Amino acid sequence: MFDVRCPMLDTSLRDHRARGVDTEPFEYRTSNIEYRISNIGHRATIMNTHTAPYDPVFTGETRQRLDRVLERYPTKRAALLPALWMVQETRGWISDAAMTEVAEVLELTPAYVKGVVTFYTMYHQHPVGKHFIQVCTTTPCNLCGAEEVVRALLKHTGCRELGATSPDGKYTVTEVECLGACGFATPIMVGEDFLEGVTAEKVPEVLKRYQ
Amino acid sequence: MGYPHQPHAKETVVLSQYFGDPEARTYQGWVKRGGYAALRTALARKPAEIVEIVKESGLRGRGGAGFPTGLKWSFMPKEKSKPHYLCCNADESEPGTFKDREIMRWTPHGLIEACAIAQYAIQAEVTYIYIRGEFTEPLAIMQRALDEAYREGVLGANAMGTGKRLDMYLHRGAGAYICGEETALMNSIEGRRGNPRIRPPFPAAVGVFGMPTTINNVETLAAVPHILNRGAAWYKSLCLSNPKSTGTKLFSVCGHVRRPGNYEVTMGFPLKDLLYDLCGGMRGGRTLKACIPGGSSVPILNREETESCLLDYEGCATQGTMLGSGGVIVFDDSADMVYQIMRLARFYAHESCAQCTQCREGTAWVTKILQRILAGDGHQKDLDLLLDLSEQMTGKTICVLSDSCAAPVVSGIRKFRQEFEAYLTGARRPAGAGVAV
Ligand SMILES: Cc1cc2nc3c(=O)[nH]c(=O)nc-3n(C[C@H](O)[C@H](O)[C@H](O)COP(=O)(O)O)c2cc1C
Numbered sequence: 001m002f003d004v005r006c007p008m009l010d011t012s013l014r015d016h017r018a019r020g021v022d023t024e025p026f027e028y029r030t031s032n033i034e035y036r037i038s039n040i041g042h043r044a045t046i047m048n049t050h051t052a053p054y055d056p057v058f059t060g061e062t063r064q065r066l067d068r069v070l071e072r073y074p075t076k077r078a079a080l081l082p083a084l085w086m087v088q089e090t091r092g093w094i095s096d097a098a099m100t101e102v103a104e105v106l107e108l109t110p111a112y113v114k115g116v117v118t119f120y121t122m123y124h125q126h127p128v129g130k131h132f133i134q135v136c137t138t139t140p141c142n143l144c145g146a147e148e149v150v151r152a153l154l155k156h157t158g159c160r161e162l163g164a165t166s167p168d169g170k171y172t173v174t175e176v177e178c179l180g181a182c183g184f185a186t187p188i189m190v191g192e193d194f195l196e197g198v199t200a201e202k203v204p205e206v207l208k209r210y211q
Numbered sequence: 212m213g214y215p216h217q218p219h220a221k222e223t224v225v226l227s228q229y230f231g232d233p234e235a236r237t238y239q240g241w242v243k244r245g246g247y248a249a250l251r252t253a254l255a256r257k258p259a260e261i262v263e264i265v266k267e268s269g270l271r272g273r274g275g276a277g278f279p280t281g282l283k284w285s286f287m288p289k290e291k292s293k294p295h296y297l298c299c300n301a302d303e304s305e306p307g308t309f310k311d312r313e314i315m316r317w318t319p320h321g322l323i324e325a326c327a328i329a330q331y332a333i334q335a336e337v338t339y340i341y342i343r344g345e346f347t348e349p350l351a352i353m354q355r356a357l358d359e360a361y362r363e364g365v366l367g368a369n370a371m372g373t374g375k376r377l378d379m380y381l382h383r384g385a386g387a388y389i390c391g392e393e394t395a396l397m398n399s400i401e402g403r404r405g406n407p408r409i410r411p412p413f414p415a416a417v418g419v420f421g422m423p424t425t426i427n428n429v430e431t432l433a434a435v436p437h438i439l440n441r442g443a444a445w446y447k448s449l450c451l452s453n454p455k456s457t458g459t460k461l462f463s464v465c466g467h468v469r470r471p472g473n474y475e476v477t478m479g480f481p482l483k484d485l486l487y488d489l490c491g492g493m494r495g496g497r498t499l500k501a502c503i504p505g506g507s508s509v510p511i512l513n514r515e516e517t518e519s520c521l522l523d524y525e526g527c528a529t530q531g532t533m534l535g536s537g538g539v540i541v542f543d544d545s546a547d548m549v550y551q552i553m554r555l556a557r558f559y560a561h562e563s564c565a566q567c568t569q570c571r572e573g574t575a576w577v578t579k580i581l582q583r584i585l586a587g588d589g590h591q592k593d594l595d596l597l598l599d600l601s602e603q604m605t606g607k608t609i610c611v612l613s614d615s616c617a618a619p620v621v622s623g624i625r626k627f628r629q630e631f632e633a634y635l636t637g638a639r640r641p642a643g644a645g646v647a648v
Pocket residue numbers: 271272273274275276277278300301302303304305388389390391392393394426427428429431432610611612
């Protein structure tokens with residue numbers, strides 16, 4: 001067994017086991033919605049990311065891109081959201097170490113950066129499956145069968161529940177609030193791709209494109 | 212036109228004329244269609260003249276509140292001692308609303324032209340177009356158009372060859388409905404959590420980066436070049452009912468209609484005609500039960516009210532609701548109103564920025580009580596409790612997200628009380644509370 005670190009608790013799973021802590025899926029809450037995180041699903045993606053020395057994001061070309069972004073704003077702080085997007089594009093998620101790097105580059109504190117990261121739902125604070133799938137289930141889409149789409153996605157990806165990553169590490173499925181395409185129910189996002197008019201029947205075909 | 216449908220004879224196509232026409236997306240295509248002529252004439256005039264024309268046209272904000280646009284612009288300081296900013300609100304996240312997305316997808320240069328005119332009118336050096344993070348396609352299209360506009364000299368240090376400087380940037384959001392609220396949007400641009408600010412000071416005095424700022428919705432701005440091209444009198448003449456509501460409006464229709472999509476009609480158009488003629492009526496020959504005409508934040512209408520509602524600011528007010536953002540959500544007789552209202556409350560509970568106690572606690576408790584009713588564990592007193600909570604959530608917070616959560620709950624209980632009671636008395640089988648349950 002690898003000694004992997006659990007990003008939510010920032011301690012290793014092996015430590016937990018040694019202390020007799022239950023390493024089965026655990027729950028956490030953000031605002032009012034409960035999520036369940038499956039440790040099993042995370043294991044594959046977490047390996048080595050925490051033990052390897054930190055590799056900075058803002059070097060070379062990425063640093064130049066950030067410098068161009070900085071020119072658009074009168075303050076450095078204003079480049080925070082764009083900088084966090086750059087981290088997520090290169091790393092897939094935003095680790096505490098990356099937040100510290102962003103803080104240094106923009107002359108902010110790590111705590112401030114974390115405060116902003118946690119406010120916005122699109123920034124991942126832990127690794128997610130290769131394909132991060134978000135399904136709109138807000139009222140207009142709900143009327144048109146969005147929950148059927150969620151059930152079909154859970155079934156066909158093998159994700160055991162919302163927010164959990166499939167055992168093969170390929171998919172994470174979550175619900176999302178209104179995606180601003182309510183007339184084309186049901187819209188879903190797969191990573192950066194925006195798909196319209198997804199139905200439960202179309203799910204297997206959609207997943208074929210994201211292997 | 213009712214993209215993705217063919218234009219209907221009853222539509223008045225102005226903003227949506229080029230929806231579905233890929234050539235209109237390019238700079239060349241836009242110029243061929245008469246684009247950037249309005250900007251050229253605007254730059255030859257004095258900023259104050261443009262503000263006057265917009266005032267005269269009667270244009271009102273399409274982002275929700277319906278505030279007169281020219282008046283809003285006139286609040287900007289005339290004597291310039293500090294930088295001014297324009298923010299274009301493309302955060303579009305109000306359930307039921309999907310019109311700004313279509314404007315950006317099909318007429319990106321139209322929006323750039325509109326922003327440039329507004330920016331000049333309020334004497335701002337920079338426009339930030341704040342687009343929600345999930346809109347990956349509109350973001351890409353807008354970025355491409357902006358690059359083109361800079362390359363063609365529309366924007367930049369010598370905009371349209373006039374020696375005036377106009378800069379425009381996209382700012383990508385990262386998933387937060389509340390960032391559509393104007394002061395939260397400014398905080399988000401500044402690299403802060405998207406918490407709304409207490410007003411006063413108002414943005415025209417202290418806005419983004421502490422400077423005078425105007426914030427307008429995409430659709431509001433998009434109307435401006437047409438007003439300059441065809442005149443304020445023409446725009447004012449687009450009116451079917453109350454002279455205080457002028458111009459055309461895009462209505463995004465979704466839910467149980469046969470042809471959901473965007474439809475552009477003149478202010479004052481009957482909601483009944485929109486649903487039965489343009490959208491083809493209910494799916495599967497069912498009957499209409501309820502309708503939310505202005506995005507999820509406004510009170511629900513029952514069938515009779517829907518069929519007599521006129522689509523303008525005053526017409527909606529007459530029926531006890533609001534025009535809002537023009538997101539029309541349609542429920543047929545198969546809809547479970549209790550469940551759908553719970554789902555709306557859950558939306559607000561998820562999106563509350565949690566600064567105000569009434570909102571943070573209220574939205575969460577309203578959702579929990581509605582879930583309890585749906586699970587068959589409700590008490591007779593719960594409906595009064597919900598109304599009481601809603602009362603506490605209205606008019607007491609920094610922004611109106613809290614009020615927006617209360618609106619569908621209160622109107623839902625008032626108009627569909629028998630559905631709630633059916634759960635309370637056990638006449639109706641308990642429903643689930645979402646996929647997770
Ligand atoms: C919670 C909340 C969310 C809002 N979301 C949006 C939005 O997504 N898009 C928008 O244009 N206006 C939104 N508004 C309205 C804005 O605060 C603001 O009134 C509007 O952008 C002004 O532009 P207008 O005068 O052109 O309508 C929202 C308001 C509130 C209170």
